[in-house]
Amino acid sequence: MNCIIIDDEAAARTIVAHLCSQVDNLDVIEEFPNAISAMKFLNRNDIDLIFLDLHMPDFSGFDFIETLKNPPKIVLTTSDKNFAIEAFGYDCIVDYLLKPITFPRFLKSVQKAQKEKVTPRVAAAPAAPVVKESTALVEKELYVNIDRRLVKILFEDIYLIEAKGDYILIKTEKKNYTVHSTLKKIVEKLPDSLFLKVHRSYIINFKKIIDIEDNSVLIAKNVIPISRSNRPELMRRLNLL
Amino acid sequence: MEQPNLSYINDLAAGDESFKNKLIEVVKDELPVEIEIYHSNMNSSAFAKAAENVHKLKHKLGILGLVDGYETAIAYEEELKLGKSSLKTEFESILVACNHFINDL
Numbered sequence: 001m002n003c004i005i006i007d008d009e010a011a012a013r014t015i016v017a018h019l020c021s022q023v024d025n026l027d028v029i030e031e032f033p034n035a036i037s038a039m040k041f042l043n044r045n046d047i048d049l050i051f052l053d054l055h056m057p058d059f060s061g062f063d064f065i066e067t068l069k070n071p072p073k074i075v076l077t078t079s080d081k082n083f084a085i086e087a088f089g090y091d092c093i094v095d096y097l098l099k100p101i102t103f104p105r106f107l108k109s110v111q112k113a114q115k116e117k118v119t120p121r122v123a124a125a126p127a128a129p130v131v132k133e134s135t136a137l138v139e140k141e142l143y144v145n146i147d148r149r150l151v152k153i154l155f156e157d158i159y160l161i162e163a164k165g166d167y168i169l170i171k172t173e174k175k176n177y178t179v180h181s182t183l184k185k186i187v188e189k190l191p192d193s194l195f196l197k198v199h200r201s202y203i204i205n206f207k208k209i210i211d212i213e214d215n216s217v218l219i220a221k222n223v224i225p226i227s228r229s230n231r232p233e234l235m236r237r238l239n240l241l
Numbered sequence: 242m243e244q245p246n247l248s249y250i251n252d253l254a255a256g257d258e259s260f261k262n263k264l265i266e267v268v269k270d271e272l273p274v275e276i277e278i279y280h281s282n283m284n285s286s287a288f289a290k291a292a293e294n295v296h297k298l299k300h301k302l303g304i305l306g307l308v309d310g311y312e313t314a315i316a317y318e319e320e321l322k323l324g325k326s327s328l329k330t331e332f333e334s335i336l337v338a339c340n341h342f343i344n345d346l
Contacts, residue, residue: 009271009297009300010267010270010271011264011267011268011271011300011301011304012300014263014264014267015253015264015304018253018254018257018260018264019253055293055296055297079296079297079299079300079303080296099300099303100249100300100303100304102252102253103252103253103255165289166289
């Protein structure tokens, strides 16, 4: 069985790689400090098992799984007990290892991964797009509250909006704005003709796309993951040759 | 007060001195940087970011055999997410102990 390790912490990668070396027929093919580089690797390579950290700076382990078309078996590695229930909502996740990981517990995970036959998840059919009759259709800008000032941002200047906990980060060509709000709220203010939610943590201005590579999109210098469920709508909106 | 130790690393290494030294070196490299980032975020009252730093530091405390320290980190991470920091002094004294410990290795 071949595997990769994705974790932004070098100590965690060192530990998992060592644990793998203690198990027969388990080969570490590659280690990645972030999910983006792993996504590119997985587009070109077949892997049996991923040891995946749940908390990473780019996006979470769950966000990463959402971008995979045919996810291999995944063992989550985390220092957080709170996501076990969410984890088992994914068919591809075979186990959930709490850090610091011990060898007996690690071995159990690998044995589980070897036994379990993972059936591909059937992606839910995307909901029919709803055309909003909002003021956003006629407005060209948005006002956001920053430090008690209402700051005007032109829609056409925005290229990316990113969820950051209780905040959203609005990225424009001139400046970035951190606003206390949610993607759900802001999406109602944006025109459908320009914006699309491609992932649970990202809304893009699809006029600003530079290129699309399978399950990610390049906007400015940002590589943004595309969820499987959102990809059909993105492809539908593009003027494809 | 509970002291950092090599019990977890020794168990994991099971006599493999080369791995043990490698892991210690990685911890020596990463821990001071993570502590510095944590302090920088606390100094600017960026509690949400500091909570993420504590999350990562929590694993290091586990690697250094701190069972109670790990639990303190869990509680501290949760309170930082709520914008509170009553466990700041306790947590930071654990970090100081860890720093001294790895410097002596």
